[in-house]
Amino acid sequence: MVVAVEVGPVANPSANGRSDGRKVGRSLPPVIRVADLRKDYHLGSNVVHALRGVSLEVLPGEFVAIMGPSGSGKSTFMNLIGCLDRPTSGTYELDGLEVTRLRQNALADLRNRKLGFIFQGFNLLPRMDALGNVMLPMLYAGIPRRVRRERALAALRAVGLAGRERHRPSELSGGQQQRVAIARALVNGPSVILADEPTGNLDSRTSLEILAILQRLNQSGATIVLVTHEPDVAAHCSRIVVFKDGLVLSDRPVEQPRSAAATLAELAQTEEMVA
Numbered sequence: 001m002v003v004a005v006e007v008g009p010v011a012n013p014s015a016n017g018r019s020d021g022r023k024v025g026r027s028l029p030p031v032i033r034v035a036d037l038r039k040d041y042h043l044g045s046n047v048v049h050a051l052r053g054v055s056l057e058v059l060p061g062e063f064v065a066i067m068g069p070s071g072s073g074k075s076t077f078m079n080l081i082g083c084l085d086r087p088t089s090g091t092y093e094l095d096g097l098e099v100t101r102l103r104q105n106a107l108a109d110l111r112n113r114k115l116g117f118i119f120q121g122f123n124l125l126p127r128m129d130a131l132g133n134v135m136l137p138m139l140y141a142g143i144p145r146r147v148r149r150e151r152a153l154a155a156l157r158a159v160g161l162a163g164r165e166r167h168r169p170s171e172l173s174g175g176q177q178q179r180v181a182i183a184r185a186l187v188n189g190p191s192v193i194l195a196d197e198p199t200g201n202l203d204s205r206t207s208l209e210i211l212a213i214l215q216r217l218n219q220s221g222a223t224i225v226l227v228t229h230e231p232d233v234a235a236h237c238s239r240i241v242v243f244k245d246g247l248v249l250s251d252r253p254v255e256q257p258r259s260a261a262a263t264l265a266e267l268a269q270t271e272e273m274v275a
């Protein structure tokens with residue numbers, strides 16, 4: 001089923017009113033700017049140099065795929081730009097704010113306000129229904145309950161889950177759970193959505209549906225950084241950055257990003273012809 005996504009009420013405030021997500025605002029300052037980012041992990045007397053000096057800028061409205069072999073530092077990089085961990089050295093500016101020296105509380109607050117996370121394993125709270133899961137980030141942000149509820153309902157509608165608000169994660173399919181996670185990631189109007197292998201646990205059709213939602217969000221202004229192992233997934237993004245051994249190996253634009261919605265429409269047509 002192809003899902004129509006309307007993202008009006010939860011559109012990204014940093015979109016500057018653009019409706020053409022692919023035309024990145026070259027004159028706008030970067031949302032993410034990292035310089036010479038390094039991360040060492042110490043395991044006993046062993047040191048793993050997970051990131052060895054990564055410098056990268058992400059502009060508003062970009063849809064960046066991070067690729068590279070297992071162990072190349074992709075998740076380490078996402079954890080750092082997600083303010084979930086601190087670098088060993090280097091600088092990181094999020095929306096113009098240098099975050100590497102912020103205290104724990106300020107970091108948590110920044111994370112909640114500026115970043116939306118989507119994980120491979122969905123990471124929903126199992127005892128809460130879809131609505132509760134999506135309302136949660138706004139609770140931390142101190143938003144009144146009535147507003148939280150309205151925004152969460154709008155976000156769930158935006159990802160095609162109207163009617164599923166009262167379902168717990170175990171009562172939803174994998175694709176539906178990932179849509180709840182997307183709604184949750186959107187609901188505070190983040191500057192960036194960070195997705196670490198968001199389609200890794202999904203079949204190819206469901207992956208396309210999730211990609212169609214992400215592309216729609218990107219077209220309405222959301223900046224997205226997505227980790228994937230699959231070239232087919234990366235082909236839907238506007239830029240591909242490849243990591244190797246803790247460094248950026250290559251960084252190139254995708255001239256003609258594939259449209260997940262178009263592929264889904266073709267599939268539906270073929271199925272109709274066969275039926």
Ligand SMILES: Nc1ncnc2c1ncn2[C@@H]1O[C@H](COP(=O)(O)OP(=O)(O)OP(=O)(O)O)[C@@H](O)[C@H]1O
Pocket residue numbers: 041042043048049050068069070071072073074075076077
């Ligand atoms: N908490 C940790 N403690 C010690 N070493 C770690 C830790 N997390 C990651 N590493 C190491 O850092 C390196 C980079 O790991 P990372 O998880 O960033 O890779 P990745 O590119 O995300 O790989 P994958 O594609 O398998 O998810 C690896 O050598 C890994 O073993």
Ligand SMILES: [Mg+2]
Pocket residue numbers: 074075076
């Ligand atoms: Mg990883």
